[in-house]
Amino acid sequence: MTGKQxxxxxxxxWWLQKRSYTLFMVRELTSAFIAGYSIFLIVxxxxxxxxxxxxxxxxxxxxxxxxxLLHLLVLAAALYHSITWFNLxxxxxxxxxxxxxxxxxxxxxxxxxxxxxxxxxxxxIVFAVARG
Amino acid sequence: xxxxxxxxxxxxxxxQEDEPQFQRYEVPFRKDWVVLDALNHIKxxxxxxxxxxxxxxxGVCGSCGMMVNGEPKLTCSAFLKDYYPNPIKVEPLANxxxxxxxxxxxxxxxxxxxxxxxxxxxxxxxxxxxxxYLQTPAQLAQYKQYTLCINCMLCxxxxxxxxxxxxxIGPAAxxxxxxxxxxSRDGGFQQRAEAIFSHEGIWECTFVGxxxxxxxKHVDPAGAIQQEKVASTLDFxxxxxxxxxx
Numbered sequence: 001m002t003g004k005q006x007x008x009x010x011x012x013x014w015w016l017q018k019r020s021y022t023l024f025m026v027r028e029l030t031s032a033f034i035a036g037y038s039i040f041l042i043v044x045x046x047x048x049x050x051x052x053x054x055x056x057x058x059x060x061x062x063x064x065x066x067x068x069l070l071h072l073l074v075l076a077a078a079l080y081h082s083i084t085w086f087n088l089x090x091x092x093x094x095x096x097x098x099x100x101x102x103x104x105x106x107x108x109x110x111x112x113x114x115x116x117x118x119x120x121x122x123x124x125i126v127f128a129v130a131r132g
Numbered sequence: 133x134x135x136x137x138x139x140x141x142x143x144x145x146x147x148q149e150d151e152p153q154f155q156r157y158e159v160p161f162r163k164d165w166v167v168l169d170a171l172n173h174i175k176x177x178x179x180x181x182x183x184x185x186x187x188x189x190x191g192v193c194g195s196c197g198m199m200v201n202g203e204p205k206l207t208c209s210a211f212l213k214d215y216y217p218n219p220i221k222v223e224p225l226a227n228x229x230x231x232x233x234x235x236x237x238x239x240x241x242x243x244x245x246x247x248x249x250x251x252x253x254x255x256x257x258x259x260x261x262x263x264x265y266l267q268t269p270a271q272l273a274q275y276k277q278y279t280l281c282i283n284c285m286l287c288x289x290x291x292x293x294x295x296x297x298x299x300x301i302g303p304a305a306x307x308x309x310x311x312x313x314x315x316s317r318d319g320g321f322q323q324r325a326e327a328i329f330s331h332e333g334i335w336e337c338t339f340v341g342x343x344x345x346x347x348x349k350h351v352d353p354a355g356a357i358q359q360e361k362v363a364s365t366l367d368f369x370x371x372x373x374x375x376x377x378x
Binding site: 003004005006007008010014015017018020021024028088090091092093094096098099100101 | 144146151152202226227229230231237269270273274292295296338339340341342344345352354355358359361362
């Protein structure tokens with residue numbers, strides 16, 4: 001189709017114009033916190049490889065109020081990201097029992113249970129290593 | 133009680149103006165009227181120059197989609213009483229070029245529908261004389277939800293990715309391709325793969341999820357796109373192993 005037509009520009013603040021868009025952007029932003037913390041863990045592994053004394057100094061530095069605050073902030077971001085993501089899993093995973101689709105709640109529940117189990121296993125390993 | 137409600141209607145007359153403007157109309161407020169009834173009242177009684185599309189008036193044809201107070205809606209199911217007493221802002225569906233007033237240009241979608249081959253490509257083609265392709269109720273159930281799409285374009289209007297990246301194939305076209313990929317009679321998965329699995333296809337989607345929220349038929353295009361992402365990933369891994377490909 002030819003002829004004159006009007007194209008409406010998308011405004012740069014489009015993500016502030018609707019609550020659902022803003023919540024989506026918050027979910028995307030939480031990825032930055034998780035990426036940042038992954039880099040922090042790599043740095044931590046580096047210091048762990050430098051011997052006992054440098055690693056102890058590094059860990060002592062993490063006990064500052066600012067460090068604790070940052071950790072809590074990353075924890076909140078990771079929880080928001082994980083929970084909102086697991087809530088979306090029924091859209092991604094379609095399972096059928098004959099003509100009946102497995103309910104959204106069952107898929108969400110299974111994912112949350114697996115997440116908690118995996119987290120418990122990781123926490124168990126970390127505590128076991130920490131105790132030597 | 134002669135109650136009325138105001139409609140601020142987007143007007144764009146390409147032969148008269150370069151920029152659109154809003155025009156306010158006062159229409160009778162009736163509890164059983166939808167926005168489309170109000171537009172029809174304007175067209176019939178106030179201003180015959182107003183242009184818009186509509187047909188069935190019962191949420192089946194998918195032609196009366198517009199932005200109602202910033203939300204993509206079928207105007208035949210958007211009741212005035214849900215907005216009363218505030219004025220209602222009526223605009224053409226977002227993210228599409230406007231041809232005139234509330235009429236958008238759908239050419240882009242029609243072209244994309246062709247690119248994804250949203251039709252049955254039989255797995256084992258046979259002449260009509262050999263009869264129909266049979267299917268069990270369980271096989272039908274797998275894709276039936278995606279057959280309900282009425283091409284109303286509300287999902288495209290809700291999708292910020294399509295607004296920012298017009299090359300994105302978009303929710304409805306991918307959902308319709310997904311419908312055929314899930315069909316037990318179909319063998320066109322690889323033929324659709326080039327378009328659907330391209331950067332402009334499923335991987336452009338960032339899973340905002342608004343397409344599914346606004347869909348008047350609960351087709352869930354966001355789910356279809358994510359499921360195609362899984363299918364694409366599995367197809368990639370299958371291509372790596374000698375026994376994975378037919």
